[in-house]
Amino acid sequence: MHEADVIKKSHEPITQTRLQHDLEALGVHKGDTLLVHSSLSAIGWVVGREITVIEALLAVVGQEGTIVMPSFTGENSDPARWQNPPVPQDWIKIIQDNMPPFDPQKTPTREMGRIAEAFWHYPGVHRSNHPEVSFSAYGRFAEELTKDHPLSPGFGPSSPLYKLYEMHAKVLLLGVGYGNCTCLHLCEVMRNDPQTHFLSGARILENGRSVWKTFDEIDYDDGDFPQLGEDYEKNYPVSQGFVGMANCRLIDMYSLCQYGFTWMNQHRSVVK
Numbered sequence: 001m002h003e004a005d006v007i008k009k010s011h012e013p014i015t016q017t018r019l020q021h022d023l024e025a026l027g028v029h030k031g032d033t034l035l036v037h038s039s040l041s042a043i044g045w046v047v048g049r050e051i052t053v054i055e056a057l058l059a060v061v062g063q064e065g066t067i068v069m070p071s072f073t074g075e076n077s078d079p080a081r082w083q084n085p086p087v088p089q090d091w092i093k094i095i096q097d098n099m100p101p102f103d104p105q106k107t108p109t110r111e112m113g114r115i116a117e118a119f120w121h122y123p124g125v126h127r128s129n130h131p132e133v134s135f136s137a138y139g140r141f142a143e144e145l146t147k148d149h150p151l152s153p154g155f156g157p158s159s160p161l162y163k164l165y166e167m168h169a170k171v172l173l174l175g176v177g178y179g180n181c182t183c184l185h186l187c188e189v190m191r192n193d194p195q196t197h198f199l200s201g202a203r204i205l206e207n208g209r210s211v212w213k214t215f216d217e218i219d220y221d222d223g224d225f226p227q228l229g230e231d232y233e234k235n236y237p238v239s240q241g242f243v244g245m246a247n248c249r250l251i252d253m254y255s256l257c258q259y260g261f262t263w264m265n266q267h268r269s270v271v272k
Contacts, residue, residue, distance in 0.1 A: 042175025
């Protein structure tokens, strides 16, 4: 959304004080561990833009809390599987050979939004070392959550996402819906349907050398996440409210993933 459109829809400038008040009213508390998916434009015209949103989140959870955001780098993947848009067949080997290796200190996010992109640059933030689905974290558990991120499956055991699930973290959908709710991919890992596995690839640094690495991965599918989320809310309480002008949800990650696993087993093809 263009800035002029955001200004037009905003009743007033959104300040950090307003954001903190709204987050607290939604149910975010001191000491929370919070996985955040966000849209800056949905919040309205924010004074200080994405930095103000990050500062508000950090202030509300305090020094004992932890903020986590996805910092995915989908461009560092097998170009043979690219669809939005695809590339010509004769480009694939050239891309594989010349893609810069993932570097948690350098590699930008892709289609994660302004808040997530700013967050991984933030002083004191830790970023996990996965070439496609890294997470960034700040706060009490940041180092623990982001260390030793396994290559495959990217959302599997020992991944930041799985650690958040085990910690009973909260998920904040800040102006976005369940289609952006990454933790539901854990349900796909739990199902471990062999039909959904494929050979993935990315360029990484291995022993100081840039190499193209292939690995087995799950073909994650978020197409039914909105329906899953709608059904979840019929059975479990979800705190809903506005942060700025953004319609938001604050969700218990553990119960959502437990429900999602059962839901997928009922609504997706049977695991073979």
